[in-house]
Structures are given as C-alpha cells and as structure tokens.
Amino acid sequence: xxxxxxxxxxxxxxxxxxKDKYLGLCYTQKQLNSNFIEKQYIFFYQQFQFLxxxxxxxxIPPAMPIFFAICQSMALVRxxxxxIIAVDxxxxxxxxxxxxxxxxxxxxxxxxxxxxxxxxxxxIGELITKLPNQIKEEKQKALLYAFGTxxxxxxxxxxxxxxxxxxxxxxxxxxxxxxSSTCKLEAFNDNLLLKVIKQWEFESQFQRMGCLVQDQNGKxxxxxxxxxxxxxxxxxxxxxxxxxNQKLLKDILQNTFVFARCKPEQKTEIIYMHQTLxxxxxxxxxxxxxxxxxxxxxxLGVSFCEADASFSAPFSYQKKSINCLxxxxxxxxxxLTNMIECYRLLCYCQCFQICSIYYxxx
Numbered sequence: 001x002x003x004x005x006x007x008x009x010x011x012x013x014x015x016x017x018x019k020d021k022y023l024g025l026c027y028t029q030k031q032l033n034s035n036f037i038e039k040q041y042i043f044f045y046q047q048f049q050f051l052x053x054x055x056x057x058x059x060i061p062p063a064m065p066i067f068f069a070i071c072q073s074m075a076l077v078r079x080x081x082x083x084i085i086a087v088d089x090x091x092x093x094x095x096x097x098x099x100x101x102x103x104x105x106x107x108x109x110x111x112x113x114x115x116x117x118x119x120x121x122x123x124i125g126e127l128i129t130k131l132p133n134q135i136k137e138e139k140q141k142a143l144l145y146a147f148g149t150x151x152x153x154x155x156x157x158x159x160x161x162x163x164x165x166x167x168x169x170x171x172x173x174x175x176x177x178x179x180s181s182t183c184k185l186e187a188f189n190d191n192l193l194l195k196v197i198k199q200w201e202f203e204s205q206f207q208r209m210g211c212l213v214q215d216q217n218g219k220x221x222x223x224x225x226x227x228x229x230x231x232x233x234x235x236x237x238x239x240x241x242x243x244x245n246q247k248l249l250k251d252i253l254q255n256t257f258v259f260a261r262c263k264p265e266q267k268t269e270i271i272y273m274h275q276t277l278x279x280x281x282x283x284x285x286x287x288x289x290x291x292x293x294x295x296x297x298x299x300l301g302v303s304f305c306e307a308d309a310s311f312s313a314p315f316s317y318q319k320k321s322i323n324c325l326x327x328x329x330x331x332x333x334x335x336l337t338n339m340i341e342c343y344r345l346l347c348y349c350q351c352f353q354i355c356s357i358y359y360x361x362x
Contacts, residue, residue, distance in 0.1 A: 064346065071338040075331045082327050083318040091300065091314040093339070095332025097281045098300050100274060101325065102267075104286035108322065114164050116172040119143060132174030132189075142221070148175030148187040149196050149213045150223040155179065184211075192216065202226070204263055204290055227261060250277050267294035275299070285322060302328065 072089035079086055086092065118129035121140055128135070132144055147169045153162035155177050160167045170177060175187040175194070185196040193216040202209035208226025215221070259270055271282050271294055284291070284298035295301035295313045303313035304320050317324040 064342065067342045068339055071335050071342070075335045079315075079327065079331055082324065084324050084327065085305065085316040085318070086314060087316075088314040092332050092335045094281065094299050095283075095328050096336040098283045098329060098332070099280040100278075101283040101285070102271060102294070102298065103322065104267075104284075104291050104294075108285060108287050114168055116165075116168045119147075132172070144173045144175075145187075145194060145213065145215075145221060146223040146225065147173035148177070148189075149185070149194050149221075150209065150211045150225050152202055152209070153177065183214075194221075207261075207263065249273075253277065264290040264293055267291065268297045270294075271297045283325075285325065287320065300328075 069089070072092050075092045076086050076089055079092075118127045120127060121137075121143060128140060135141055135144065151162065151166040151170055153160050153166045153170050155161075160170065160177075170187075173187075174189050176189065177185055177187050180186045180195065183195040183197055184199045187194040187196070195214045196211050197214055197220075198212040200210045206226070208224060210222065210224040213221040213223060253270075253273055259266075262270070267284075267290075271284060274280055274282050275297075281299040283300035283302065284295050285302040286295055287304045291303065295303060300315070301313040302315045302317065302324065305316045305318045315324070315328055
C-alpha cells in the first residue's frame with residue numbers, strides 16, 4: 001500500500017538523519033578528548049554536545065502525526081462539500097494509488113428501467129412479441145403462467161413492488177396478482193386463476209427460484225427460472241483447477257473488461273485475483289447488498305448511501321452517480337502531496353539544524 005511505502009521511506013529518512021547526528025556527536029566527543037583545544041573552549045564544545053543530544057531527540061517531531069491527520073481531515077471536509085461521506089481517513093491515501101477500477105453494472109452504470117418486449121420458447125431463434133390474449137399454443141401459455149407466478153413481486157397498496165424485471169414480466173403476462181389467505185399468492189386474468197401453493201425465493205448462490213402452482217381446475221404446475229451456468233464436463237473441478245494454474249487465467253484477466261453473470265463471491269474473487277496476480281490496487285463501486293464482499297475486498301470501496309453496501313464501504317456518495325470517483329481520486333493525490341511536503345519540511349528542518357551545529361562546532 002502507498003501508506004506502507006511512505007512509512008518505509010520515512011524510516012529510511014530518520015535513519016539517515018540519525019546517522020548524521022551521531023557522526024556529529026562523535027566528532028564533538030573527539031574534539032573534547034583531543035589536546036588541541038584550549039581550556040576556555042571546552043565549555044562550548046560541551047554545550048554543542050548537548051545540542052546534538054537534543055537534536056537526536058527531535059528527529060521525529062511529536063507534531064508530525066498531527067500534520068498528517070490534518071491533511072486527511074481537510075480532505076474529508078472537502079469531500080463532504082461534494083456530498084461524499086468518508087468513514088476512514090486513512091483510505092484517502094490509498095485512493096492515490098488506485099490502478100484499476102471495477103464497476104457494478106445494474107444500478108451503477110445503467111439505470112434499472114427495463115421492459116419486456118417478448119420471449120423465446122423452445123425455438124430459441126424466434127422472438128414472440130404477441131399480446132397474451134393472442135397466444136394459442138399451450139407451451140407458450142405455460143410460459144405466461146410462469147411469468148405471472150414465478151417471481152418475487154408483491155402487491156402493496158395497489159402497487160407492484162419487487163425487482164424491476166420481475167414487475168415488467170408480470171405486467172407483460174397479462175396476469176394480476178393479489179394476496180390470499182389460502183395460498184402464497186394468486187395470479188388471475190379474465191379466464192384463469194392460478195394459486196401459488198409453494199414458493200422458493202430467489203437465491204443468488206444458486207441463481208434460481210421456483211414455485212408450485214395450481215389452476216382453478218386442480219391442475220398442478222412446477223415452474224423454475226434462473227441461469228445456473230456451469231462448466232459442462234465430467235471432471236469439472238479437476239479441469240477448473242488445472243486451468244486456474246495456467247498462465248491463460250492471467251491473460252484472460254488482463255484482456256477482459258466485462259465480466260458477465262457474476263455471483264457476489266465471484267466479484268470478490270475477480271478483485272482478489274487482480275490484487276494477487278498483478279499486484280495492483282483495486283477500487284470497487286457498487287449500489288446493492290450483493291456488492292458488500294467485493295467492496296470490502298477492494299483497496300478502495302465506494303457505494304451509494306441508499307444501499308446496504310454503504311455500511312461496508314469507506315466512501316459513500318449521497319447521489320446515485322459515478323461522478324464522485326474523479327473527486328475521490330483527486331483528493332487522494334492531494335493528501336499524498338501534502339504528506340510528502342510534510343516529509344520535505346521535516347528533512348529540511350533537520351538538515352538545517354545539523355548544518356548549523358556543524359558550523360558552530362567547526
């Protein structure tokens with residue numbers, strides 16, 4: 001990290017200053033032990049020796065941590081003017097060394113406004129855009145039944161609440177939903193009533209959800225939706241381990257700019273691989289709760305205040321926009337510059353102090 005590198009350089013600087021002052025102290029002691037100094041000057045050399053001891057104790061000024069804290073605190077104040085909330089002042093220094101930035105797509109780079117214009121049945125090459133009342137095939141009707149029942153949409157005060165795509169899917173199906181005391185949910189239209197007997201909520205770990213449905217004639221349906229992609233092979237785990245040990249994985253990471261269909265833990269793994277394989281400082285910005293682990297894994301995490309991920313991110317933006325990133329990175333460079341200037345001030349003061357004592361003793 002940049003902070004660790006600055007600490008190492010500061011320790012090297014302190015070592016050099018200590019070495020110079022010890023040399024000056026040894027020179028003064030040598031002059032005191034020599035027979036070439038007149039007795040009236042011995043007192044002055046003893047005073048100079050005390051000055052060297054005093055200079056050694058002030059190699060690291062006690063106020064230096066306060067200077068660094070002021071640099072970071074002023075950066076937090078300036079970020080506050082831009083509606084950016086920071087909870088960890090030390091992260092402003094890390095922002096100056098970010099080499100790669102990762103973005104969550106939905107809700108961060110793109111808006112959540114979606115619409116359903118059609119669907120594909122078993123014939124994947126054909127897009128069906130007919131209205132629900134114009135569909136006559138039984139298999140296509142069954143897909144409409146799935147659209148109206150297999151979802152996470154709830155009716156609250158006459159308004160559909162849930163995932164934007166699920167809401168649009170229910171509206172496209174032509175079904176209306178309502179609460180029921182005898183089942184989980186009811187979906188109905190002018191000709192049909194469907195009762196959701198059992199529902200398995202969507203889980204990001206498996207990327208699927210399902211439900212059991214019964215129509216008004218007692219016919220039962222089982223609907224499952226999702227996208228559980230896997231590597232199709234008999235020895236999947238062995239093949240994946242073999243591929244990950246090859247240089248090909250590093251080339252793929254280096255030349256891939258969009259990672260699609262990522263689970264929350266996969267986002268974390270991508271950031272971790274970039275950190276370990278390329279030794280880079282990674283930033284992550286996201287808006288949802290499934291970004292929490294990735295934001296915590298990244299060296300610099302940014303989220304929006306409305307999201308659950310804001311509790312795990314060192315920086316939170318009060319607006320849903322990525323315009324905050326240039327401001328955070330610029331403030332990180334500014335803090336780094338101010339801290340370097342503090343180092344220079346320390347070095348100049350100590351060098352002037354040593355030179356002045358040398359000049360007096362000579």
